[in-house]
Amino acid sequence: MNPRSRGQILHALGLIAVLVFTIFPFFWMVSSSFKTQADLLASPPVWLFRPTLANYADVFADQKVIDAVLNSLIVALGSTGLSVILGTPAAFALARYEFRGKSDLWFWFISNRFISPIVLALPIYLLGLQLRILDTHLVLILVYVTFILPIVIWISTDQFRSIPRELEEAARLEGASQFDIFRRIYLPLGLPGIAVSAIFGFIFSWNELLYALVLTRRAVQTAPVVATSFMSGYELPWGKIMATGTVIVLPVTIFALLVSRHMVRGLTMGATK
Amino acid sequence: MSYLKLEGVEKSYGAARIIRGVDIAAEKGEFVVFVGPSGCGKSTLLRMVAGLEEVSGGEIFIDGARVTDLEPAQRKVSMVFQSYALFPHMSVRDNIAFGLKMSRVPKAEIDRQVAEAARILRMEDLLDRKPRQLSGGQRQRVAIGRAIVRHPKLFLFDEPLSNLDAELRAQMRVEIARLHRNLGVTMIYVTHDQVEAMTLADRIVVLRAGQVEQIGSPKDLYERPANTFVAGFIGSPKMNFLSATVTSRNSDRVELAHPSLAAPLSVIRRGGNGAEPAPGDTVTLGLRPEHLGLEAGDSRIELTADLAESLGGATLIYGQTAAGESVTLQTPGWRSLDKSERFAARFDAAQAYVFDKDGRAF
Ligand SMILES: Nc1ncnc2c1ncn2[C@@H]1O[C@H](COP(=O)(O)OP(=O)(O)O)[C@@H](O)[C@H]1O
Numbered sequence A: 001m002n003p004r005s006r007g008q009i010l011h012a013l014g015l016i017a018v019l020v021f022t023i024f025p026f027f028w029m030v031s032s033s034f035k036t037q038a039d040l041l042a043s044p045p046v047w048l049f050r051p052t053l054a055n056y057a058d059v060f061a062d063q064k065v066i067d068a069v070l071n072s073l074i075v076a077l078g079s080t081g082l083s084v085i086l087g088t089p090a091a092f093a094l095a096r097y098e099f100r101g102k103s104d105l106w107f108w109f110i111s112n113r114f115i116s117p118i119v120l121a122l123p124i125y126l127l128g129l130q131l132r133i134l135d136t137h138l139v140l141i142l143v144y145v146t147f148i149l150p151i152v153i154w155i156s157t158d159q160f161r162s163i164p165r166e167l168e169e170a171a172r173l174e175g176a177s178q179f180d181i182f183r184r185i186y187l188p189l190g191l192p193g194i195a196v197s198a199i200f201g202f203i204f205s206w207n208e209l210l211y212a213l214v215l216t217r218r219a220v221q222t223a224p225v226v227a228t229s230f231m232s233g234y235e236l237p238w239g240k241i242m243a244t245g246t247v248i249v250l251p252v253t254i255f256a257l258l259v260s261r262h263m264v265r266g267l268t269m270g271a272t273k
Numbered sequence B: 001m002s003y004l005k006l007e008g009v010e011k012s013y014g015a016a017r018i019i020r021g022v023d024i025a026a027e028k029g030e031f032v033v034f035v036g037p038s039g040c041g042k043s044t045l046l047r048m049v050a051g052l053e054e055v056s057g058g059e060i061f062i063d064g065a066r067v068t069d070l071e072p073a074q075r076k077v078s079m080v081f082q083s084y085a086l087f088p089h090m091s092v093r094d095n096i097a098f099g100l101k102m103s104r105v106p107k108a109e110i111d112r113q114v115a116e117a118a119r120i121l122r123m124e125d126l127l128d129r130k131p132r133q134l135s136g137g138q139r140q141r142v143a144i145g146r147a148i149v150r151h152p153k154l155f156l157f158d159e160p161l162s163n164l165d166a167e168l169r170a171q172m173r174v175e176i177a178r179l180h181r182n183l184g185v186t187m188i189y190v191t192h193d194q195v196e197a198m199t200l201a202d203r204i205v206v207l208r209a210g211q212v213e214q215i216g217s218p219k220d221l222y223e224r225p226a227n228t229f230v231a232g233f234i235g236s237p238k239m240n241f242l243s244a245t246v247t248s249r250n251s252d253r254v255e256l257a258h259p260s261l262a263a264p265l266s267v268i269r270r271g272g273n274g275a276e277p278a279p280g281d282t283v284t285l286g287l288r289p290e291h292l293g294l295e296a297g298d299s300r301i302e303l304t305a306d307l308a309e310s311l312g313g314a315t316l317i318y319g320q321t322a323a324g325e326s327v328t329l330q331t332p333g334w335r336s337l338d339k340s341e342r343f344a345a346r347f348d349a350a351q352a353y354v355f356d357k358d359g360r361a362f
């Protein structure tokens, strides 16, 4: 065997190992969600079993889970949407205009992320209490926007900076207003970056647990909160937990797949040269 | 008043003075070319006319109106960028229609205008493509189409052909000349290529380091360059410059000596504003390669051959004078010369140029 193909084989084996390592928990969750309690507790674990939908029936019969998924959807879409609406014009300004305090503003966006979330949990809880918005979608959306907005701004600014300046100049000569330039040139050409930041934002809100636990009680429990709530008590309903986990992961996966179509680079190709 | 007028236009970036007091006037319907070496400020000047750069000083007038502080769109000018600057996510049709849409022109009128531009530029069948599906020459046409539909007061071109290969460049050059003739519009065209300048321009503005060196018709610049810079820049191959000594001087003639000249050379004044030469002064003698030959001419200069390049129809011969200055001559037909062969280049004294020690023409 020549050294080159041996290298390739080692390379492939390495990749497979990483793949198995990352996919396995996911696989275990999904497969377990189709197992009966007996199969689940079998030792050693069974690989071949008769699949059952009983766990899913259980999950969808539980209004709490359905509400939680809905809550999560509202909060994740709301916070991501708001962040994109607020963040893209900000990114446009940061990418294309010189103004006083620009670098300070930029640093402020980044430095926001230096603080550990737990430090802010109590102040934000008190703020929410004062404003009487605890246990609403609004409080979670607002808090998540403070996390997602910087991401949208960083990524979109970077993306907008890569758009040739001459496109904007050509549009200005043609009589386009600043808003036209933003909407008709920067938004469509920046779509790959905006999509990436939207995916990050959505996944973040969807999975966020700490603030969701602190800021909500009964009315607006999100999916991760409900999933953890199964883990109390004497008996662990593994099948239901796994099925809930699968139901929680599904929307993010679908969302990411949908939006990733726009992530294809090369949209700016053909603009110059 | 001229159609386009620049008065003492200045541009500085911090301490760097990029444009230093430029005065230009152009008439309606003229084809004006800004030419000069890379980095001399041609693009900056053009962008100031367009309104994309603010002026640091001076005034700009278009069609009798002061536009110095107007927004680009209010100046009613169109620009074709070096990179074309087409909107990559829009079809050719939408690219061309963009400006009309921005001005809220009715849909039917837009369609009519786009069809008209497509007809003029012969690209009717490209309208639904995206820019990335077009060749360089086609993109160039779309960029011109986008400029045409708005019926601007001025067409501005910034090195529009520099991204094309040689053949396409020649072809597009002819098309732009034809477009200018057919539309009868005023065009300002920036290039570093003196061939484009000579072939397209009604009026050439030669720029160096942010200053105008000379303004004139191609013929003016060729026959009466104001200085050695213009003389060297206009014409190809480049003019030969030799260092000569003034032996005598009478009214409109000056007589020069050079170690390689067989006899003193008597050159007539061309109407430059150089210093009046006096016997004993060192001056620059300029000889164009195409005026030097091997057969005919009333004057001769002795050279040592370096190399001959045959182009088929003509041969470029590179030689050296006794003082070690290199001289290029262009003669018709095939020639071959041995290295170090001594030969005489002939020319007419009437076609020689003389410049003072600061490079200004006699
Ligand atoms: N934004 C800028 N800041 C500083 N210097 C600039 C800027 N734009 C252009 N320059 C300088 O101005 C000079 C002229 O540039 P330009 O007009 O592009 O030249 P040309 O088009 O003749 O090649 C160059 O030396 C360039 O470095």
Ligand SMILES: [Mg+2]
Residues within 6 Å of the ligand: B042, B043, B044, B159
């Ligand atoms: Mg330039």
